[in-house]
Amino acid sequence: MNLKSMFNKVDHRMLEKYPNLWVLGVPIYVPILVLLHVIIMSIGFIYPLNPLPDFFRYKDFFENISITMILPTILLVVIFVIRQVKFNSKRVHLSLPYRYQFLVFLYFFGLLFGITSLPLSGNLAAYVKTNLTLDKDRFDKEHDVMADGFTHFFLEKSYIDDPEDCRIAEKQGYYFDDYNDRIGYTRYELNETKDSLIVYRHFVDYRYGSDLDTISLPQAYKEIETFISIAQRYEGGVTETDPVRIVEQNLKSDRFYTKGEKRVRPAFDYLESYQRFDNNINFHNKLLYKNSFFFAAEWEFWRAYAFLALALSILLIILCSVNIAEFGWGMLVVALHPTVFGIVAALTVFIFRDVNGDQGPWIGIILLSIFTLNALFFAFNKRFKPALRRAFAIACHIYLPLVAGGFMMLVEEVLDCCYVDSTYIENCDCFYPFTQTQYELTLMGTFFFGSILVTYLFGRYYKRQYTDPQIK
Amino acid sequence: MIFSASNIHKQYPRSKFELSVPQIELSEGAIVGVVGENGNGKTTLLNIIAGELAADGDLSYFGEPVGFDSDWTDIKTKIAFIPQRIPRWYGSLIQNLKLKAALDGIPPDDSDAYLDEILSFLGLMDYKHLKWTEISTGYRLRFELARMLIGKPNLLVLDEPLANLDINTQQKFLSDLKNILRDKSYSTAVILSSQQLHEIETVSDQMIFLRKGHSVFSGAVNDLETDHAQLVFEIQVELEDKKRLIDYLTENGLKYGTTGEYVQVSVDKSGSSNDFIAALIKENFTIKYYRNISKSTKRLFNQ
Structure with missing residues (x-):
């Protein structure tokens, strides 16, 4: 028995035994929808999320799947609505009784929720898979080590809007702001005894706070070396590898900058691509802490997303009533x-x-x-x-x-x-x-x-x- | 009694049209025809009987008077209403019929045989696998009738079913209706409206004639002759003889009326159809058409 005749037989049986389900297109739409979800989930599941690095590309990949699925989803919704209006609406089937109307609405809601969630099922399957492969503890450990080393590889400029204030501040090493608070803008300099570095701790993500810290020079060299060895796994390749030279150059870069210098390069930057490193680290965060990227795995997302299917199903049940x-x-x-x-x-x-x-x-x-x-x-x-x-x-x-x-x-x-x-x-x-x-x-x-x-x-x-x- | 109503009254305030029918009764197996000129309330009356339109009056369906708490869903499951414009069917014809059968609770194992019986009865077996767009208007009407018959309705309301049908299809459709009512498994009453007076009078047990919303006549067609003192003939002669015919009728003191080329002549009941035709032939009129409409509602159109 071929597929078509098998479908016809099932369709026929449904029509005779369950006319109220048949008229809603259950034998057609439910299998199609299940099949599509299985296909898209399989793509999400099969897509290799391991090994590291290049994780941020997965973000692009799944976003592209979702965007690509938007048009077919709209098409499915339109076909479904037309089908319901043709077969299920009061005006074309006067003989169709007004029975089970609320159940019909719930079916509309369920099916439209299924259709509108199609673009996200790949994302959901990929999330399920990540729990199997990603090592959260290792990332956390490396994250903190990289955050320490990052101090020596990248620093944004400090600005004082008024050039005269800037000149004075540079001379004094501090300045008083509009509230008469003493502002020291030192973010990478040797201490008074010249044996330790005063550094500004910061990193590319929200998980790492920013503050001043004092470290010995050997510790600084060690942080630099460790960063170089680890960061490359997170697309954090560097342009300078000599710790001594890095520290020397950084000490020269740490000064006050005027507003006019704002658009020029950072104070120092030895990363091959700050943007890629930033993306990579943040993607890891999102991946591991279910934040933003794997929104399909979040209840809050579906709670809001369900309103789309609800609005569509209300319009459709009115249209059919x-x-x-x-x-x-x-x-x-x-x-x-x-x-x-x-x-x-x-x-x-x-x-x-x-x-x-x-x-x-x-x-x-x-x-x-x-x-x-x-x-x-x-x-x-x-x-x-x-x-x-x-x-x-x-x-x-x-x-x-x-x-x-x-x-x-x-x-x-x-x-x-x-x-x-x-x-x-x-x-x-x-x-x-x-x-x-x-x-x-x-x-x-x-x-x-x-x-x-x-x-x-x-x-x-x-x-x-x-x-x-x-x-x- | 399938349906009875007294003092049906419906008024459209804007057009000032008023429908007023003192009495209607539809018993099992009866066919009632509703006739009248366009815009005289036929469709309004049928819509009221089919439960589509609210009106004043005492209506009763299947022995139960209609009240505020009447369950119209239940009442309407026993009424089949075919409006002038039949809504399009989607999918194959047989699929639609099967859907109706399933919704009406026909067991799946009996469905095919039951539908085949109805389709054979209406001569539609060869067309059941076609689609709506592949059949003619006449067949659409008959398929709609087939669908309505599936649930064995007690009251069949047909608004202008003969419009758009050729003469053969009209007769076939009306004979289908007669056959349905003869079939004891259908305890159905039929009320239908039409402009095809001759055809509808042939099958109807009772006729209702509406003029400006008022029921001018209600009863068996034979009553028309007994109720009136005169016979009425409708004739058509050669066009050039029409004036001479009118002069002849005037000279002989006969009442007449004209509709286009047709002339309706009233003669005393003491005369006969043969005498009248003989008189005309004697006067050298070439008669193209003649019909005795004494027992037809046609005589009411020109009054």
């Missing part, structure tokens, strides 16, 4: 109603421009309430034509979760309290009983679960609208 022309009118209301509201809000702000700023959120609450009640009035008042009511209902379906979030934000502004975990408690008159993170999670939860709840309720509204006789 109402008449196409009314969907168009609904979208017009969605666009125009906030525009009118925006104009009214702008005029209100203009009229009350002299009012105390604390009144702003109150005005916002009043306007938002009027805006919401107006939309609800049109959607549910039987004196209006059903088509108009449905257009406003579609708009309300989209607005309400956003409005709920908007109210939360405005109320938060009205109360003007500090979060319980606030670091500036001396300025706080009152405290919310929750942290900022808890507040943000609640806000997101309101958008997310509010949208789902509203979709359920408006699903019932559309059902009544299209099954009950209407006054036209």
